[in-house]
Amino acid sequence: MVKRFVEEDPEVVNRQIGDPEDTQVKPAEGGNIYIYVIGNFRPFQLAWNLGRFKIFDYLFEHASVKNQLLAACWKGDSETAKKLANDHPEIVPNLPGSDMAMIAHAAWDRRTSSVKLMAELGFDVNTQAGEADSAPIDRAGFHGFYDVIEVLLPYQPRLDIKNAFGGTPLGATLYGSIHGWRKDGNYPRCVELLLEAGAPPPKEPAGPPEVRAVLAKFGIT
Template sequence: MPNPQDALPLPPRPSLERYRKLAKELVKAGKSHDGNAISEWTNRWIETLAQRAGSKPSLADANRTESFAREKLAEKCTLTNAQFVIARSHGFESWPKFTRHMEALTRENSSVGRFEAAADAIVTGKLSVLQRLLHEDPPLVRMRSTREHQATLLLYVAANGVENYRQKTPKNIVQITNLLLEAGAEIDATANVYGGGATTLGLAATSIHPELAGVQEPLLQTLLDHGATIDQPRTAGNNHPAVLGCLANGRTKAAAFLASRGAGLTLESAAGIGRLDLAKSYFNDDGALKPSATRKQLESGFRYACLYGHTGMVEFLLERGVDPATQGDDGQTGLHCAVIGGHLNTVKILLQHNPPLEMKNIYGGTVFGQTLWSAAHGGDPEIYIGIIETLIAAGAELPARHVPVNPRIDGWLEQHGSYAEPNWYWFGEEPRSNAEKDELGNY
């Protein structure tokens, strides 16, 4: 199934008849002996959507949709399955729900049309448009989306969990949030995303968009001021409470902010935000864990401390007997996590405890391989050269060939006997066409 967040946008003035025709064309492509027929169908559809929306066609959308269409039509090449592909690709659970949504959009002043317009107004910062819509249709503020996630309008301010093309944070999002709440929005309404139970507070805290817009803390404070529950067990999705959800998504500032506002902390989350004072309270004088903490929390907290460079916390937990070889569900050890975060001092502390250098994560990456991947995906070359030097000095194997990283690191590695292989690509990133090659670059 496609991720509901990957929903394709509907074009302006969508036609249900066009979509019925599109489904029939997909069936025809699926029955064709031409192996490229489904790919060509997908590309035409994505290009048409992009043209009508005035945007560039997305290769990721095309690849994802093509893969899903091939999967469903391989099960059974029927009109029902083709219609399901289209409905799911737009974020709806079924073709009947999709058609009801489309039919509602054609009715003048329908509540569905108003909801869609209000959602667009929220993510584009059009406060006056939102005010007008709420004035004309007061129940709108508690209505839910007809898409799978069933989000209320307030949940759209989080820029998380809903369709990706609406995950945007305008600078006036706090004003918009206040408007919605004063109009009667339910503060702790949940959305059917990330396993269910996610609230606006949890989604906003774990979203990168409010952070990049520089409004995350004011937005969170506004929600708290209006009574948002800070410690619902699944508020951040994936069964995560707020602070832990922030740590799992790289939102360390939001994690610390919520902790300062009274969010509950376990040993795991205390370690993740570097609260050594609180972490100590989970151990007896002899170094043994108290019943209020678990070994799983200890090991996960250790990896978070490594990931975010809380070196003092890492030293403390190592002294309390945590195994540096402990792996998370993704196979990452503390050392893997430290190199992902680019924390050289943490790497040096870990190396004093003889962690395994060649242990692999679920992607097949050793610590050295993870270092190169992290450097290739936005890491500071100078920091990562220091990490590479340190790992090699500790005995990490230097491969004779490696996937291209960046000119600075590739040059350093070549001087030390490892050569970039120009035809190698990072896992999952090998281009499938010349156009995709242009978009991805040389990785």
């Protein structure tokens, strides 16, 4: 079926859910059902996320060079991504916001190797995306993904950048430590990393006891 779709419309491999140029899905106030159920993904991202690796390879073969680079980044294929970036140095600096936002989506999904690879290639680590208009380090902090924060910090992301709710990365981390739903993060470590890196301290402590203990080490009581 995928092959038939590509044969009928070769450009389908390069489309993205939510793309305003996609005439097959009419724009709707607040977004459409595909965004909420699937996300702002491209076909190759969905194929990889769902473990449909043969489909991913097929889509990769038929994608534009730009989307091959993005696909390699999402996969975490450093060798392929770096070769494409070296052969086509104009791609990354000229990526539109919707493409640059892939580093933010990867941070949200804890695709640590992908985040690291994109940062190495020159993706904007301050790119903001999603309804919360949040940067990669903000998204990582919200879920407690200390490993994502660790790979972002060497690229000097803004620690005072604010999301749509007025929160900083540290603020998002503290909020996530209370209201987040992921259980595989480490909020105390995230708070420690951000404060050590010079993040603006909160006006007052917040979070569970283990997070407050870290804040206290920095004089925030």
